[in-house]
Amino acid sequence: MSAYRITDELYLWWLAVPAQSRLIGRLRLVRRSARHSGGVSLEYTSAWLVKGQSLSEDLPLRDGEFFPTEDDSAAGALDDARPDRWGERVIRLLDRPPRLSTLEYLYFAGDDRFGALGVSTSSIDYTPRRYGPLPTLRDVPAMHDLVRRVEAGEAVEEGLRRLVSPGATLGGARPKALLDIKGVQWIVKFGEAGDLLDSGLVEHATMTLAAKAGIDVCKTVALRHAGGHAVAIRRFDRDGPSRLHAVSAHVALRAAGEPYGYPELALLLRRRGAADDFEAQGEQLFRRMLFNILIDNTDDHEKNHVLLANAAQRYRLSPAFDVLPAGQALGYQQMRVGSSGADSTIDNAMSEHRAFALTKSRAQAICAEIARVVAKWRAHFKSRKVSPRDIDQLAQQIDREFLKEQREALV
Secondary structure (H helix, E strand, C coil), X not given: CCCCXXXXXXXXXXXXXXXXXXXXXXXXXXXXXXXXXXXXXXXXXXXXXXXXXCCCCCCCCCCCEECCCCCCEECHHHHHHCCCHHHHHHHHHHHCCCCCCHHHHHHHCCCCCCCCEEEECCCCXXXXXXXXXXXXXXXXXXXXXXXXXXHCCCCCCHHHHHHCCCCCCCCCCCCEEEEEECCEEEEEECCCCCCCCCHHHHHHHHHHHHHHCCCCECCEEEEEECCEEEEEEECCCEECCEECCEEEHHHHHHHHCCCCEHHHHHHHHHHHECCCCHHHHHHHHHXXXXXXXXXXXXXXXXXXXXXXXXXXXCEEECCECCCCCCCCCCCECCCECECCECECCHHHHHCCHHHHCCCHHHHHHHHHHHHHHHHCHHHHHHHCCCCHHHHHHHHHHHCCHHHHHHHHHHC
């Protein structure tokens, strides 16, 4: 049981260079009322207002308290510092805080959370929740066993709790933890109990296929364990000892007052990105959208797209992550694709190609290139040791008439 005591105030710190941590401001629990959504607010310190930076467009450098705009969320970019659904589950079981508000979830996400923000009980020193040294490759079997125990709701000994870190990723319920591989942090994702596929190996195969389609992806490694494979994904929000500030498309588009859509994200990158890079960024996002459609990744929600922010507060796309077939054959994406909404069609993707700074001919060429890569998905998955049974099961969605006809029309 944690020694944490209930409080309605915590403190936000800047950890881009952890050895030179700086206080950003005060966090306050906000209860739901007629005036405010419940969640956590932020108020910058006077020192941060002078020498700091805006954390997101809806958190400009000015006096006053910034409130959450959605129930049980946090203001602006702070919302990305929360744990995902799996992290919340780990916190409820292992830390068992005396209260389960958004403020507690922010604190118990711990020091290894996503991005460059840190949450502390002190405004004088950075005092986060720490979980101990990260596990290494030899701990993967024990990590898998612990994940299954968490899923079953079993008690876990104090000495084993460091094997699961609750705050490293943005969204999702799949079991995950952090791993140290030769001094570099990787996120390890395990399949859920009862999965019909070896999801770790499938994700590794899909990510490496995406790289063949000209998509900048996180480096992945498949790790064998007793139940199949986990996939290790190198963190993109770390650069040696430095931590990179990043915001999800969810936060960035919400701050800009825009719908959650690929064209909207492309236009945001044009406005907030480097002037000499918007064409390359637009093409990269277009490639990701096309690949997601053709590989049947319909779980491409706005928290699965991240923007890295530099000191000048210019955005660029992070490497792609969490890319794999959803296996649902929905026929629509989670974000708007084009003039026909979220429909998973090439015609819909082509309908707003100008938003991605692409001519019609260039956009058509990209569609054909990605279709040629995806057409060879079976051979690629086989080369990555995905089982014939899993390939046959995936083919029911990826090679169904709706997608196969679109693909073949381009090849």
